[in-house]
Structure formats: structure tokens, C-alpha cells
Amino acid sequence: xxxxxxxxxxxxxxxxxxxxxxxxxxxxxxxxxxxxxxxxxxxxxxxxxxxxxxxxxxxxxxxxxxxxxxxxxxxxxxxxxxxxxxxxxxxxxxxxxxxxxxxxxxxxxxxxxxxxxxxxxxxxxxxxxxxxxxxxxxxxxxxxxxxxxxxxxxxxxxxxxxxxxxxxx
Numbered sequence: 142x143x144x145x146x147x148x149x150x151x152x153x154x155x156x157x158x159x160x161x162x163x164x165x166x167x168x169x170x171x172x173x174x175x176x177x178x179x180x181x182x183x184x185x186x187x188x189x190x191x192x193x194x195x196x197x198x199x200x201x202x203x204x205x206x207x208x209x210x211x212x213x214x215x216x217x218x219x220x221x222x223x224x225x226x227x228x229x230x231x232x233x234x235x236x237x238x239x240x241x242x243x244x245x246x247x248x249x250x251x252x253x254x255x256x257x258x259x260x261x262x263x264x265x266x267x268x269x270x271x272x273x274x275x276x277x278x279x280x281x282x283x284x285x286x287x288x289x290x291x292x293x294x295x296x297x298x299x300x301x302x303x304x305x306x307x308x309x310x
Contacts, residue, residue, distance in 0.1 A: 142162045142163065142164065142165070143162065143163060143164070143165045143168040143169075143180075144160060144161070144162050144180075144181045145160070145161060145162075145163060145168050145172060145173075145178040145179065145180060145181060146158065146159070146160050146178060146179050146180075146181055146185055146186060146189050147159050147161060147172075147177065147178050147189075148176065148177055148178055148179060148189060148192060149177050151172075151177060157189070157192070157193055157196060158189050158190065158192075158193045160181060163178075203275060204275055204277055204278060207274040207275035207277075207278040208278055210249070210251075210274055210280070211272075211274055211278050211279070211280035212280075213249060214244070214249060214251070214272055214274075214280040214282050215280050215281060215282070217244065217247055217249060217282065217283075218283045218285065219240055219243045219244060219247075219282055219283065219284045219285065220243070220285045220287060221235050221239055221240070221243055221284065221285070221286050221287070222286075222287050222288065222289040222290075223235065223265075223286060223287075223288070223289055224288075224289045224290075225265060225288045225289070229264070229265060230263065230264060231262075231263050231264060231265070231286070234261035234262060234263045235261060235262040235263075235284070235286055236253075236258065236261045236262075237253045237254070237256035237257075237258045238253045240253070240256050240258075240270060240282070240284060241253040241256060244282075251272060251274075255272055255273050255274060256270060256271075256272050256282075257270065257271045257272065257273055257279075258270060262284070262286055264286070265286050265287065265288060266285075266286060267283065267284070267285050267286075268283075268284045268285075268286070269281050269282070269283060269284075270282045270283075270284050
């Protein structure tokens with residue numbers, strides 16, 4: 142077993158600056174070459190402490206930016222029109238790329254990989270889709286899938302019937 146200091150958070154192992162014991166091969170072949178960890182020495186402990194301070198400051202700025210974008214996304218509504226078959230099912234589906242493209246039309250740039258769709262939307266209706274902007278910040282976006290071809294607008298009021306004049310006058 143080898144003792145190392147993590148430079149980045151690693152899932153199921155530890156966070157930045159943690160001193161952990163890992164198998165020799167895991168450290169030598171994966172963590173150290175990718176600069177994800179350093180061997181435990183006093184100089185490396187000081188270096189990781191400096192990196193931690195800088196990373197926490199950068200993280201705070203990123204979190205603030207993500208929260209401001211999350212507020213804009215929560216206020217936005219994404220309406221996507223698709224062709225629909227006779228039974229009300231969509232031809233094709235609505236994917237995260239479609240949602241990202243619709244958001245760009247509203248001056249909100251979101252990477253499609255940040256939109257969390259477990260599977261594409263394949264029916265008409267309203268959906269709440271989470272958008273993961275940061276490790277700690279997730280916004281809920283309201284997505285409405287409507288029928289293409291004007292069904293999204295309410296039907297026009299019926300034309301009033303012309304008055305028929307009777308001939309008995």
C-alpha cells in the first residue's frame with residue numbers, strides 16, 4: 142500500500158488534500174501519471190494546501206456564476222414543437238440537444254451534456270428537466286412539447302353566424 146495526497150476529488154476515494162492509502166499499482170499507473178495525486182512529503186503537503194486555497198476561491202466564483210444562470214433557467218420556459226402521429230405519439234423524440242438549442246434561442250447557452258434526460262421525451266406535454274450547472278447547483282427547466290403546425294396556439298374564436306333576414310318583412 143502507498144500513501145498519497147489527492148490533488149483532485151476522486152469518487153469513492155476522497156477529496157482534494159486528503160491523505161489516503163491506495164494500492165501501489167493504482168498510484169503508480171493511474172493517479173501519479175495523471176497528476177491526480179502526489180506522494181506524501183512535507184513539500185507536497187504545502188503545495189496541495191496552496192492548490193486547495195486557489196481551488197476553493199475558483200470554486201466559489203464558479204458556484205456563483207452557476208447560481209445566477211440557474212435563476213435564469215428556472216424562469217425560462219422551453220417550448221418545442223414536433224410532428225405528431227394519429228395516436229398522439231411523436232415522430233422522433235426530444236433530446237437534450239433539442240432543449241439546448243431551444244435555450245440558445247432565449248440567449249441561454251447551456252451545454253447539452255448538462256441537461257439531465259434519463260431518456261428522450263417521446264410524448265406531448267409538460268416536463269420538468271433538471272439542468273446540472275455545477276456539482277452543487279441544479280436548476281429545473283420547464284419543457285413543453287407541443288404539436289407542430291399551430292396546435293400550440295389556442296383555437297380561434299368561431300366566426301359569428303351571419304344574420305339571416307327573413308323575407309316576411
